Amino acid sequence: MEMEMAVPYEPKKNSEIRIFESSDDIATDLAEYISQVSEISVKERGYFAIALSGGYLVNLMRKLCEAPYSKTLDWSKWYVFWADERAVAKNHVESNYKLTKEGFLSKV
Numbered sequence: 001m002e003m004e005m006a007v008p009y010e011p012k013k014n015s016e017i018r019i020f021e022s023s024d025d026i027a028t029d030l031a032e033y034i035s036q037v038s039e040i041s042v043k044e045r046g047y048f049a050i051a052l053s054g055g056y057l058v059n060l061m062r063k064l065c066e067a068p069y070s071k072t073l074d075w076s077k078w079y080v081f082w083a084d085e086r087a088v089a090k091n092h093v094e095s096n097y098k099l100t101k102e103g104f105l106s107k108v
Contacts, residue, residue: 023060031063035073042077049079054096058103065107075108 020026034050041048052058064073082096090097 027063051081051083
């Protein structure tokens with residue numbers, strides 16, 4: 001039986017830090033980034049998968065519901081997962097699912 005060897009983590013050499021003046025600037029940059037990654041993923045794999053943690057991230061992603069992103073993204077190819085869903089009913093006030101559905105997914 002062969003054992004797989006763990007590969008040590010090596011941080012990216014081309015990392016960058018971005019500083020924004022406002023949350024709207026962050027939302028615009030995030031929408032542009034997600035739009036680009038989504039388009040590449042759909043072309044290469046036929047789908048785009050994203051894991052959301054809920055909270056303020058969902059508020060920032062609302063920009064994707066606006067033009068030009070809302071018209072250019074292929075939403076039918078998206079798979080959305082939750083990274084830290086709370087152990088509450090999906091209609092509970094603290095549910096990340098509810099927050100994401102009401103604030104983002106129901107609009108696309």
